Amino acid sequence: MHISSLRIRNFRNFLSSNFEFKKGVNTILGENGSGKTNALFALRLLLDESLPRSITNLRDSDFCRNLGNWKGHWIVISVDFDELSPHEGCQMLKHDAGHMDGSEKGTLTYYFRPCLKIRQALFEANGNAALAQQTIDEISIEDYEPVFSGRANADFLCDDTYRDLVGDFQNFVFPDPDNKDFKAYGVKLSPLHEEVSFTFVKALRDVVADLKSYRNSPLIALLKGLEADISEKDSENITTLVSDINNAISELDEIRQVSSGIQDTLHKTVGYTFSPIIDIESSLPSELDKLLQKLSLTVGDNYVDGYSGDLNELSLGGANLIYVALKLLEYERKQEADKAAQFLVIEEPEAHIHTHIQKTLFESHTINKTQVFLSTHSAHISSVAKISEVNILGLNENIVEVFQPSNNLNSTECSRIERYLNATRSTLLFAKGVMLVEGEAELILIPALVKKVLGLSLDELGISLISMDSAFFEHISNLFHPDRIRKNCAIITDLDVSIEPLPDDEADDNNYQNLCRNSQKSGVIRKGKLDEHTKDNDYISAFYANHTFEVDFVGADNSIEIKEVLPSIYQQKASIDKSIGLLEDSEVRIYGKEILRLADKVGKGWLSLLTSEKVTSQTHIPSYILDAIAFSCGYKLAPKILYKMCCYRLSNPMPVLEDEDKPIQFFTDNNLNIDSCIDEFEKQCPDDDLSYLIRLLDR
Template sequence: MYISKIKIENFRNFKENEIEFNDGINVIIGHNNAGKSNLIKALGLVLSPNLKKRLTVNDFNKHVSWDELRQHSPKVSITITISKGKTSNNDDLVTVSEWLTSLTEDYEAKLTYEFFLPEKYEQKYLEEMEQIDLLSEQGTQIELVSKAFRTIDNEFLRLYTHKIWGGEVTNQNQADSELLQRFDFQFLDAIRDVERDLVSGRNVMLKEVLHFFLDYEIKSSTDKALDKNKEIKDKSKQFSEDSSRLIEVLDKRMESGKEAILSYANQTGASLKSTPNFEGETSDIEMLSFLRLIVEEAGFKIPASHNGLGYNNLIYISILLAKMQANADEEYFGGNSKVFPMLVIEEPEAHLHPSMQDKFLKFLKTNISNDTVRQIFITSHSTHVTSATELEEIICLHNDIEGNANVGYLAKVFDNSTDDLKSLKYVKRFLDATKSNMLFAEKIILVEGLAEQLLMGIFAESLGNPLENHHVSVINIGGRYFNHFLKLFDTEQSASAIFKKVVCITDRDPTRREKIEDEEQNQNSYEKCYPFEYGLDSDKYEYKDHPSQLIEKYKNHKNIRFFSQEDKRGKTFEYDLALHNPNCKLLITHSMSNRSEIQKMMDLDESRTLNNCLALLGNRKDPSKELSKENERIKQAIEALNDSWTDEEKKHAVIASRYLNSIGKGENALELAYALEENLTDNIENFVVPKYIREALEWICH
């Protein structure tokens, strides 16, 4: 069996949410304050015997209207559904039999924790709310709600009670505490002192583990002819006999010292009626307390307290799993054995470096497969944890536009269509340790290349709106693969999608192809062209660009937008930088070719003509020489433009085209990012951030 879902009502940041779980590992991710810890707390309120069940007024969800509060006292309700699952045994069904809500072969059972005001106090509560209403006629909703919760805290919270119901809540069948004890809810919080729980056998948990694994070769034997109890008793008896001889040795060493000690007892009168003495005996179980956990390093034995936190955490978890194995052993614990061991870990990355996080997850999956643990819940902020986790195992908590908690299931946004299966495979390959940052950020900018990724944060900083202030991550998806990723965030298409504001910055990339008489049979491919060639020869070519349809499709979408260069003026990101900054020499990097030619073009002032600019194409020392094919193409297209382009616009287009053809994408992007980062803040008045970039940054940061 396994916990298939949880329904949380009115608890902390959960107003009314139902969250589905996997039969096995569940990795719960999300940005800060998305509700990861609250979800674990909700599970514990139902299943952990060690968790305090009484709540405070701050545990109620505060996204509640005044009308709701004056009609009924607030109540917290948390329901878990237990389903048959991939593995099941008779003990499972016996444990949940009183809580069944579905009697089919694939059974279901429910447990519900409620924290509520008993009915006999409800009328008094309503009267208090009425008084608040009467005395606060001009109060706002927020003021009324605030007063209501203060009244609840002062007058009613002490009257609240809690129950755990089995089955349907309407039946008011209180769950048997002994049956609840059969769930082994082991929780490792993010701030844990593992050294305190590790250093010696005097610790309760470590002592229990050592006790269980004492004589393990006998306890785990499959020899049916072996009388295990007799064998273990014989070993214990032998240990007592051996230890008694050691105690006799101690007793002899204490003879004279004992006389000195007892002389003080005689002097104080302590021995008038009874004479104090010393003797002792010990058992193998008691002696376990003297065992200390040590680690060996380079041949030296050192206490575990001297070990690194990360390694001690792994050791602690391994001992905890050993304890869970012991707890589930019916032969050892009888009717007190655990039926459903579950492990809950907050932020395993807290003390583990990336490669150890990966190894740790593989270790946990092994323990799931051999039933040491039946179900695992992990909360994490780690991109390394998510990159090592199957997409189907990830549950993403996030807040919608009103600030309410929501849940997304990454794998469920893809259906069985060919396109979706292709997208699923692509996303799985893509979400490595750096790219999976998109799952944790509150807002995302998706870009096509390295230059945009490196420069977007610099532009935002120069515009006085740093991306980190808005929890925005810039993700380079390496091309026009937006459709694969938008499935994860398109909440209008899938209820399982994650609500995040997403900006897609894509290049205009105008193209053309040669026409033929029968256009339906046209097999000619579209080829890149310059913006000033777009529509220039409509009789010979047909034209299109990449983003127009996408911009139109998402222009009214509630959380996704596309931005691109100006229609019929823009081409690529680098082209637009030079187009809007035709005199900015910060754009000239060491790795680009034709540096001197572009610098001369940038030196041209407004008094120089378009012909002056065209004359610099190719940086020709001998004007009689022919231009290269590409430069000739630029020249002819510019000269063929009509009056809708000014000479100044044409000059800027020549510079932008030559700049684009002179750069290499990778190294130039790094050099450009460095140059702009070093100088842009001081020279912002001389640099123009392209309009589509400004608009994208304004939208995502709003």
């Protein structure tokens, strides 16, 4: 049995969200503040016995802020189970939560809803908007009740269903609470904590105390019942040895002297009548089951032979690692009859586990009977997670969306994407937007351009820049789709239009023209494939350099940056002067050929690295790159970000304006009106790169 989905309505930052899970290890990815902890807590509300009973009485702050007025609304959290087999461990869970359609599916639901009195009052106010609103306004959190139910088949994520079963808050129409639709709401029951094993390992947790605790240690749980597997002969030998050890210790003269000393002191203090009889004895239990519980873990070092120390000597990360490993082993060794299922929930394992161990801990461990849930923002964990077992949280204007990146992808596509992520440790799953480029030149220079020209990094804009072979573009961009990750992905590549005029007749080409023509043909084919790939998907789009990245960079009036790099390439002044003359030429066939020659001479990546050191606020960003940035941001940037960019531009040299022409005074006089400042910047600096970007955005 395993959890197949988690559905959350109106809880914290989840307005209406669905998580899909598989057997084995499931990963919840998300940036800070996206709701990973809230998702795990929703799961715990239903299944975690360690939570205090009172925790199910939520607070008004637990309602989703996007609701506006929370009063009268319900919080609904449901887990769906699959493979509820009839074996002994699942029988009670199947009876309470299993659907009655003969399938092996079941549902457990938690409702936090107004009590019957309030629901009845809302129903009686139907058709009377004023009375209904008054009833809603008078609701307090004390009027709410937590309810658990099994077998509910209503999908409260559906707005129509929510209106029918909870209420229509716009038209003030509410259902009759006496009409108990057990099929929709489910059958009321007590929490099913006893039917499953559930362990939560929170972030930054110090587990040393748990490892030493008789009640909480997974080692103790593993040792329980082990005496039955030990032969009778070995058991008798151990019992005899322990008894002999106890006697030997107790009869030591030094021990007897301490015992006599205590007894004599008591006699002198309270007299013989009131003095208890005192003795000191070794009390190692001779019963094998009790003796096994006395065993403890010691830790050694791979680099120091023969040394073994106490758990307190471990780092927090080492202790966490041992705890997780023991817990996995404990669950794997449990008999199926004990519990219907075992769940291990680990919050941000990267908090105290080394990155290499993060990658291998769950990749290498074969998990048969335990379903594991991880929350993480670690690229090392996400890179080995199967995308079919990943849920991605995305923040979109304070609304959390949950994405399943493998939806409607075949297994071959999934495998290719997983291999790529494993090889690159890519951060593309975490970004608000993505730009795919095909070379190290773009990967090095574009971030420098954005930072120096706009004053903010791509990271600050929430954009991940990912370099890959163009052959991967279609495969990786498949992740971004209405059915999968609903974030924008821009593909940046070259059209390779020939910089050299070409004869009408291909047969008249010289060798150089033939090379240019073949590149141009490849560019046409590339564009055709990408345009076809992106045409029906609003979440991906391709942006093209007319020629190549290097040629279009110089063509954007950036020859000065390349000229400043030349002393790092040539030592002879004559070579530098010759190259400068070619780069300053106005014809693309001249400056284009020269920049491509320089890139070929030192390597595209190295040339970009040298150029990135010369980029300033007066450098121009090629327009197609600005187009890609705007698309990756979803054509939306917060006004505060745009305002910060405007201030940066005005406080640094600009290529098209002298200081006396800048609207600096307007910004000083209107610094509380951000939008008007942005508008004024665009008006006074119409030819600036930032103004071009602003015009692309939806404001």
